Amino acid sequence: MGKKSILIILLLTFVVEIFGWSGHEAYTYLVVKSLDFDMDKLIEIKPYTYKESRVYNAKFYYTDDFAGQRKFFDPLGDGKFPPDPVPVDGKLPAWQILTIYAQFPDFGMDEELNLSPLQALIGNSQGVRHMRYKLGIIEAFEGDKSFLYFVNMSQEAFSKNDSYWGYRFLSYALHYMEDLFQPYHETPGSFWEVLASLMDKKVKNLLNNAHYTYDNYLLYLIYYSKHSDEIRNLIENTPARRIPSNNEALINEVMMYGYSKFPQVHGELKKAFKGILTERIPEIDDFKRLEAEGKLEGLYKVTKDIIVTMTGTIKAFLNGYLPRYVEYKQ
Structure with a gap:
């Protein structure tokens, strides 16, 4: 049996539901509201009239507008962030479209599909479109x-x-870019x-739970951490970085x-949540306790680096993209 065949068999052990960073809407809100564009510009809601080359799970590929309904938002943090006002006269601001729909690809549109023979490697079609x-x-x-x-x-x-x-559509694109900054993707x-993990269920559980834990860590930092103010300010104030034009x-x-960044993140996660990851996914109270004990400082440091690079990259991408397709300039 060749090395490639062995690696495929190894990946077959990872039958998990794959999502991405939790808190896409809050993170994206902080990014787009800090751009040097008029993101309060009112946009008229238009019907969906597009023929797409992709297939979706039609039950979950919503094409109506659900701004102001909050039916897809979790009751997080202070319950006020990010804002989601009701459209006025059939219009809503640009920042709101980018904010609320940045989480949309996790609502099920990529699930229960036959996309690739390789999806057997992880047991679902969601991961096919959200990972690399x-x-x-x-x-x-x-x-x-x-x-x-x-x-x-x-x-x-x-x-x-x-x-x-x-x-x-741009908000959907941002979702996938954000996902690919998550090392477990x-x-x-x-x-x-x-x-x-082929022979040890605890190792398999650790790897699966580590992925979920790091997904949740961004949400924790934005909403619940003692560093939340610092993280929100960091996202708002990080400047655009130099990126490829292609x-x-x-x-x-x-x-x-x-x-x-995977080796650093994975090492810090295992060190901080030792004894938990083999049994379950940590809860918010676990994050709070370990943070109070100083055991998340290493994870926080490497995650701050990722947030800075991710934020600088997305701002640079939007700074280059919006002037080409939107009427207003910086």
């Missing part, structure tokens, strides 16, 4: 293509003077951990960055 795994010589899934697809859909909408769907664990090169850079 690299483990040894294996590279699988299409999170990068998801980003590029919705950038193109956004461009198509703006070219038709349909700013509503231009922004809405690039690899499930070290080679030897994945190998050990979108394919850009998303490849994002994926390689997420992959490069």
Whole structure:
């Protein structure tokens, strides 16, 4: 049996539901509200009139507008952040479209589909579109293509003077870019951990629960942490960074960055949540307790680095994108 076959068998052990960072809407809100554009510009809600080349789970591919309904928002934090006002005269501000729909790809549109024979590696179709795994010589899934697809859909909408769907498709693209900054969307664990997970259920549980835990950590930092004010200010004040002008090169850079941060994140996560990850996914009270005990400082430091790079990248992307497709300038 060749090395590639062995790696495929190893990945077959990871039958999990894959999401991305929790708190997409809050994070994206902080990013777009800090841009040097008039994000309060009112946009008329337009009907969905697009023929797409992708298939979705039609039960969950909503095309109506649900601004102001909060039916898809969790009751998080102080219950006031991010805001979600009711549209006025059939219009809502640009920032609101980007904010509320940034979480939309996690609502089920990519689930229960037959997208690729490789989805057997993780047991669901959601991960096919939200991740880009690299483990040894294996590279699988299409999170990068998801980003590029919705950038193109956004461009198509703006070219038709349909700013509503231009922004809405753009918010979907931002979701996938944000997902690819999450290191567990690039690899499930070290080679030897994945190998050990074949025979040791505790190792398998650890890797699965570590992914969920780090998904939840961004949400925890924004809403509940003693560092929440610092993190919100950091996201608002991080400047745009230099990025490739080509979108394919850009998303490849994002994926390689997420992959490069995996060893640090994984090591800090295992150290901080030792004894918990093999049994369950930590709850908010676990985060609070460990933070109070000073055991999350290493994880916080590396995550701050990721947040700075992610934020600087997204701001730079939007600074380059919006002037080409939107009437107003900086």
